[in-house]
Amino acid sequence: MTQINNTFPKRAIYRSKQTTALLSIMLLSGLCSQAQKLFDQLTVPKDGPEYYVTIDGKGPYRVKINDIPFFTFEKGDGSMTFIANHAIPSSGEQQIAIEAEPGSNIREASISRHRWTAAGSQLDSVLWKSNQSFSGIFYATVPHDLIGWKKSRDISSNEQLRKAAATWFSDMITLLKAHKGKEFMDRIMLAEQQSFIMNYVSAKEAKVRHKGWESYINKGKFEVGNEKDDQVEIVGNGQLIHLRGSNNQGGIKLLSSDGQTTYMDIFLHFPSDKQLPEAIMINYRQETSDFRKRIK
Numbered sequence: 461m462t463q464i465n466n467t468f469p470k471r472a473i474y475r476s477k478q479t480t481a482l483l484s485i486m487l488l489s490g491l492c493s494q495a496q497k498l499f500d501q502l503t504v505p506k507d508g509p510e511y512y513v514t515i516d517g518k519g520p521y522r523v524k525i526n527d528i529p530f531f532t533f534e535k536g537d538g539s540m541t542f543i544a545n546h547a548i549p550s551s552g553e554q555q556i557a558i559e560a561e562p563g564s565n566i567r568e569a570s571i572s573r574h575r576w577t578a579a580g581s582q583l584d585s586v587l588w589k590s591n592q593s594f595s596g597i598f599y600a601t602v603p604h605d606l607i608g609w610k611k612s613r614d615i616s617s618n619e620q621l622r623k624a625a626a627t628w629f630s631d632m633i634t635l636l637k638a639h640k641g642k643e644f645m646d647r648i649m650l651a652e653q654q655s656f657i658m659n660y661v662s663a664k665e666a667k668v669r670h671k672g673w674e675s676y677i678n679k680g681k682f683e684v685g686n687e688k689d690d691q692v693e694i695v696g697n698g699q700l701i702h703l704r705g706s707n708n709q710g711g712i713k714l715l716s717s718d719g720q721t722t723y724m725d726i727f728l729h730f731p732s733d734k735q736l737p738e739a740i741m742i743n744y745r746q747e748t749s750d751f752r753k754r755i756k
Contacts, residue, residue, distance in 0.1 A: 498653040499666040505603045508660045510574045514541045517566035522559045522708045527697045532708045545658050549606035558594035609699045609729035616698035625701045628737050641677030651739035685713030702727045721747040
C-alpha cells in the first residue's frame with residue numbers, strides 16, 4: 461500500500477519516487493473571489509525547511525504531531541518516510557507520538573530536517589531518534605506562524621460542540637453524494653490555504669488543486685465509502701475535531717472508478733467568537749491499492 465499527501469509542496473511530489481499526482485488538470489477559471497483572495501496571499505519561501513518522519517517497523521500504527529493524526533499505516537513491514545510539514549503550524553517545540561496498534565512492532569522512529577537546494581533535497585539534521593520510546597519532543601523552525609485553533613474553544617468537554625461538528629461532517633458527505641463540488645470546496649477554502657502555507661504551495665498551484673477537486677466532485681466518478689463506523693474524534697489537545705474512520709484514516713472516503721481510495725481528513729475548530737465550526741486544516745491521502753480487491 462502506498463499513500464500520498466495531496467498537500468505536499470510541488471517540489472516534494474516531483475522528487476518522490478513513491479508518490480503519484482492525485483489529479484493532473486489544467487487551471488480552470490471561475491474561482492470565487494474569496495478563494496482568489498485567500499490563494500493570492502500564498503508565497504513560496506526559497507529555502508523553507510521540510511520535516512520528515514521515518515518509521516521502521518510493522519503496522520498498524522498511527523502517527524501524531526502536536527496531537528494531530530496525519531499518517532496511518534494499516535499493514536505491512538518496512539521503512540516508511542513521509543513529510544510532516546502539514547502538522548507544524550509555527551516554530552518552536554513540537555510533539556510526536558506513535559500509536560502502535562495490536563500486532564505492530566516499531567523498531568525505530570526519527571524526525572529529520574531537510575533543505576531544498578539546486579541539487580535537490582539535502583539532509584540538514586536529525587532532530588529526534590528513538591528505538592525505545594515512541595513519543596518525544598523536537599524543535600522546528602518554519603517561515604510562518606499560523607495561530608489557527610490555538611485561540612479556539614476547548615471542545616473536549618462540550619457535547620454540544622461535538623454534535624455540531626458531527627452535523628457539519630454529515631452535511632459535507634451529503635454534498636459529496638450530490639456531486640456539489642463548488643459548495644463542498646467553498647466550505648474548506650481556509651483549511652486548504654492553511655495547509656498550502658505549511659507545505660509551501662504556490663498561489664498558482666493552489667488554484668489548480670482547488671479547481672481540480674471541485675471538478676472531480678462535480679463529475680461524480682466515485683462513491684462515498686461506508687461511513688457507518690465513522691466517529692468524531694477530538695485532537696489538537698482539545699481544540700480540533702475530525703472524522704475518524706474505523707481504520708484510523710480520515711472518515712471521508714472516496715472510492716474512485718479506477719479502484720483507488722482517497723481519504724479526506726478535515727479538521728474543524730470553533731473560533732471563540734462563533735457558534736459554528738470552521739474547517740482549519742485538511743489532509744488528503746491516496747491509497748494506490750485497488751479497493752475492489754478489498755472489503756470496503
